[in-house]
Amino acid sequence: MSGQQQINFEKPFIGSIDQGTSSTRFILFDSKGDTVLSHQIPLKQYHPNPGWVEHDGLEIINSVNECISQVLNKYKETNIGEISDIKAIGITNQRETTIVWDKNTGKPYHNAIVWSDTRTSSIVNRFNTKAESLLKKEQQSQSQQQIVPKDYLRDICGLPIANYFSAVKLRWLIENVPEIDQSNALAGTIDSWLVWNLTNKKTHITDVTNASRTMLMNLATLEWDSKLCDFFDVPNSLLPKICSSAEIYGHVESGPLAGVPIASVLGDQQSAMVGQMCFDKGQAKNTYGTGCFLLYNTGDDIVHSKHGLLTTVCYKLGKDSPVHYALEGSIAVAGAGVKWLIENLGFANNSKEIEALANSVQDTGGMYIVPAFSGLFAPHWRDDARGVMVGLTHHTNKAHIARAMLESTCFQTYEVLKSMEKDSNDKLVELRVDGGMTMNDLLLQIQADILGLPVVRPHNLETTCFGAAYAAGLTVGVWSSAMQFHIGKRFTPNPNIDHMKRINDWHKAVSKSVDWVDK
Template identity: 40%
Template sequence: MNRGDGLILVIDQGTTGTRAALVSHNGLIVSYAYSEHTQIYPKPGWVEHNPLEIWEKVMLVVKEVIEKSKVDPRRIAAIGVTNQRETTVIWDPRTGQPAYNAVVWQDRRTAPQVDYLRSNHMDLVRSRTGLIPDPYFSGTKVWWLLDNVPGLRERAVRDESIFGTVDTWVIWNLTRGSGDTLTPGLGGAHVTDYSNASRTMLFNIHRLDWDDELLEVEGKIPRVILPLPRPSSDRDCYGYTGPEVSNKLFSGVSIPVCGAAGDQQAALFGQVGFEVGEVKSTYGTGNFLLMNIGDRPIMSRGNLLTTVFYSLERGRATYALEGSIFVTGAAVQWLRDGLKIIEVSDEVEPLAASAEDTGGVYFVPAFVGLGAPYWDQYARGLIIGITRGTTRRHIARAVLESIAYLNRDVLEAMISDTGLRIPRIKVDGGAARDNFLMQFQADITGVEVWRPKVFETTSLGAAYLAGLAIGFWGSLDEVRANWALDRVFKPTMDPETRERLYRGWKAAVQRALGWAKEVPWAYGYEQ
């Protein structure tokens, strides 16, 4: 197949929905399809998804993108997968039936287990994984499931249950029954890539393998249930699409699955952040800033995470510092669905821009605690500075400004950790289309904001990783040539105003920290 005629299929399984995209050799999205899935909230602070519905949506959007594009499946050279990270699935490898709903990365039910780890094993967890113990990560979710789903621990020990993050679940189903996987006998390829593994809090990022001591202290998790860690771009490929998938979607053609990465790592890869010091921020349900720090992990002093960025070969990886901000775009959805002060999300930008300032109002979106650089699972959201003159315009502006403030918090920590000057922030995700927010982001940080022409950088990253594995792209330089600039937002705010506004933000955050611990009965925590 001529590379110019070929395409890479990407499955981008996110927190609120699933996207399929076909990516051409010049880095353009030829066609895409998207479908939302159900959000399940059994208790305050609990968030779940139905894994079977997720797989149904994967099949649906892949079928739709092929039908819309009228592409001959023989043109699809490889498949790449990118995914919501940390979300945890355990299922029966004989039947494909989940043991329980997927426990989502936003879920906070494992706060007691995290308190135990912070009190007794903080240094162990941080030094081995680069992570700060938090309910965000997969390890304590697995621990909770093994302890709370009747009979699950016993089935796990008997090889009757296996664990994976969403990449693992999707790849296992894609390759199920192919008879040509890395782990035959489990139905599909039971694999994960190093970047996703590094988000479990069970993975030693120095040795690039599961850590037996961490498995022991995090609820005695049996190693046998864990997937095989592999490079993000795997020349050997994870497996090939099985008969059911191939017949239903690809006219009987079996396609190699060769690339995978967590969504935030894939976005930095799609932003061609291959040089040390490159930074991207993705504006989605939450915001996630990653900085390429090279081939040696740096342990953060500023409460950032050290994570695997990507890997192109076994036993080697490039690392990143990450600031994970749990709620940003979700706060705009709350304005729409909770407060109902807007009808559709796109209304927030003109509403916010219609206010000259916030009138002294600050909004801290700690709906599920605060992530980097605070890592306070007991923080809760607040709106402060309200007066009789406060209107919905001021609140809308405060919500958008909070996103930019949280990004600055992380950038300050990155600069402190690395000593590097950050010349620009590359941005992507839905809210990066918001010109008001992008300008305020540049103003409050004093750093240029660069927006690319192609916004779907997560899909591009997964495509590039899969394509590099099979030679569809020959090098990182060839990939880099595809990146194109749309617009640069330059800082215009005077430094005195910038720092005065930021001091107000820091004061508001202090009032949000630890609130749920002060009134635990309101959030389902025991005294």
């Protein structure tokens, strides 16, 4: 828990729940957007089989309640204000992670299946075969242009058929958990689970940003689509109501925040866009966390990617507010690669030591790491890929490997950004960044050099959590317009460095990682 002196705080306050892949947090912000108090609890991941990643749904809600209690205890102890000074809370959450629970008992039927889980590969193959069959019929009758099976639904939902998204995870749960009684079951992403619990079983909702990650929502109508639900054989009765990202969904029913409205829900990457104040078409941010997620604001245009990106909802800040869309490039392994070096290989005790180790050499000695531990996400979408190290020599040591792991995040970001420029027919001016890895100055300098663009780290790094707080504050009138974006540090590319050969070598390394898993 952390706090500042009371003299710096400006009432009223907004709370924000950040339920992520590796931890749960609750942060209290003041009306200037400064962090007042926070508490964080690590979240255990379960790996019952190779490629499987799960969370315990009850552990998730317990961690949320504990974080809130810890912050509110400190809030009362320090006499910062009254409960009435906390005007609302917002929620931001790990996306795509899927859970099904009994609406009567409130207990999950099974652990939540996390976004990075790959158990659904056979289901994805089955649906790709189904799509191929349907495409043949449609193309014969309508003389349509050729579409690859995985993109069969992309024009409706903006997404390829892939392990990543919620529909196939929900399908796996329905097919493999016999205890699920569909007449009493509710399903959703983690935001739905949190709101339902916080409102004491009264509210089963999701917002447009989370719904746009399921493969079940129509991007144009912002509703569950009958063609999509039929294709994946997902009963509409299981699904939550789709709402905007900023409205009052209900009130906290118990605990220290009882009576406080829940006034925003945003998927974590979209919340970071809001927190970075990326409200203009053409602005982009990259979040460097467990994975890496680059979003590019396309305004009110639904831009269907031709270069391996996702089309998603960026935000809809109010029931009657316009919806903004985004192109997104999702990278499966970023900070998770550093964690792997620490926990699996014992290279260091923490990420700061990895940075120092990587900084002890000038380059990687010509070696590359492609950390495709669970396949490659954007722009490749290859679930048959696996991690590789290439270019090893007798000269290679731990420092080279540590630096190569950092560079892998930067090269993957380069690939995604180049795809965005092709889809949008525009070039980015700067890249705003956030997430835990952005404390690493070496990483951000390498990123600026490889991109040939300024990389901007904000003054307040809690952009994901603040995005949800800001949206909630808009809902209840704490804020009425965009806040000023404050730069923490700008990293400018070295004009004397030509990275094209290394970029080409990176592409060669990626080619070695694919076709590893037999389908």
